[in-house]
Amino acid sequence: MKSKVFIALFFAFIFCFSSASAKTTITWWQFWTDPDIKPVIESMVSDFEKANPDIKVELTDLTWANGHEKIAIAFGSSTGPDIVELGSDWIAEFASNGLLKDVSSEIAPDSSQLQGWGMSTYQGKVYAQPWILGTRVLFGNRDLLNKAGYDPDWVPVKWNELMYAAKKINRLGKNYYGWGSNTAEKHRLYKKFLPFFWSNDAQIFSDDGKYCLIASDKAVYALTFYKQLNDSCGYVDTQRGIEDAFLNGKIGFILSGDWLLKRIEKEHRKINLMATLMPGQKFPGKSFLGGEFLAINAASKNADAAQKFIKYMTSPENQVKFCKANRSANPSSLKAQQDPYFKSNVILQAFIKQIALAKHPPVDPDWVYIEEAIEGAVEDALFGDGLVAQPLFEAKEKIDKIKHTE
């Protein structure tokens, strides 16, 4: 009898223990560590856990300095999290190695509500959900434009207007520069050239992917114009250095993202800011599109809970909450973009409009090598001694070798 009671107690204990551990724990690696946004992320997670008492979310912070390496090493050693935040450029790299879950069927009802699917679609399958997007617009210093003789509401819409205004600002004095030109910074320089490249209707590959068109006439023309801006009135520095000089009133125009708005607000900068769409040969021009995506580890045992959490995080309400806290200008949700927070701000509207006109690089696992070839060509053209076309032809040769194109 005693032993029967003992056995019953033992099974009761096992039952209690197993029900306690029935709570699903999902791990999420993310990049938002800024004191402005981290508490918001934590409160969203907390709200999600309250609404879903059977799911617990464990957060791990990554930094942009080494986040990609950490993710790659974790996936390479099969210790990746259930959910990972990925930059748009990384999706193909992980998807092509079978490390991300194909979520094509799960996201179908959402697809028309969010922008940016093109960046997470690899070989016809969707591997990540767009969260917060990012593009670049043309910022100008209105005071310098006024000094140069322009009307208070004037904006450059064509390349020649941009060049002319930049040169006029450059002539204002020794410490004034028309254009903020990026130096050879890895992963940054090409993002500044591609808006000019795309605004001139140039393409990296032909539509069928058989030909590399990086050295086309349109591409050469775009790089020639970009070099002219750089040579005639460029203040060459790192992205940070250019932004510092711009906020200090030294530079007329720069191409930058929404992080600049956050800097202006946090550092209480007094600058008479102009923000407009990318000028083009035909207005409006195209800009660079990137963004943050949420993907599920292909090896995750908690994919359903992970998908539920991603859906929650990318909901219009949470995107607005996130954008307000982080001063981000580009939620992926079309509904979120209609929020008065974005509608009532002219500068944020420029971002919202630009994102619809922005292009993203090809979703290609070899993009890191293609990017290196393009960035090397822009670096050589801007800072080397040779002709503009030559580096583009060299880049084409490199890309042809990588992709077996013609």
Place this chain on the structure above:
Amino acid sequence: MKNARTVALLLALPWVVTFAAFWLFPVVYSLIVGFTDAQLLAHETHWVGWDNFRALFHDPAFVSSLKNTFLFVIVTIPITTVVSLSLAHMVNRQFKGRGLFRAGYFVPSITSMVVIALIFTNLYQRGGYVAMLASMVGFTPPQNGFLFDSHTALYAIMAMDIWMAAGYYMLIFLAGLKSIPDELYEAAELSGAGKIRQFFSITLPMLKPVALFILVINSIKSFQVFVEIFVMTSGKFDTSTAVFFVYDTGLTTKFQFGYASAAAYVLFVIIAVFSAAQFMLLRRRQPLW
């Protein structure tokens, strides 16, 4: 006796295990990886024989990195050696404030390389102090700063490296100078030898072991130059070196472990050959100078 040997082995075991696990194994494993196409995220790894090594010498990025590394070694080592020996000679004399000079020259060597690299990045920038100094002596500084110009970037980094390393090697030369017996100089003076003759006939030959040590250590360090490149230019403007190439290929976005390991072993062989040549050259019986 047998017991004592067991105890000794047991005492040595922690070091042996650590050495085998964290030094020997990675060294041997990376050599094996150098003959494969290993990539971090790839599911399969294939044996590719000498392909990685052959590809390296046809890779313009690696050839350029190797060229920059040799340039770095060829320029910095003689200058650092001459400057540090001159400094050692100067501070070996009796004069007021000698300790202050010795400490002043040595301070850069004990300062973090990252800190120094960041300070020099500012000094070298457009309108920075170095540009102002260059303008004052009639030299037109590069329009965008010394580090954003492929004609000047690597040399600017070399100059910083010489400034930083000279104090450390000065101290080693100073120890060498102190060990030379005064009697030799007295005898030379009695024989009518001047200061210059004394320097070339006594000081330099007596400093040969110290010079050998400095040359070998400085060569290895210079062949492995990385931190200053990483912090100041990220390998841009024709400043990539062999170790930076290994880092960029193996440990950043590309994760080509096989290719990067092969590059690391090429560098290992170069350093080994260079160090052996220096040993042979400086161990000759005939006077070197």
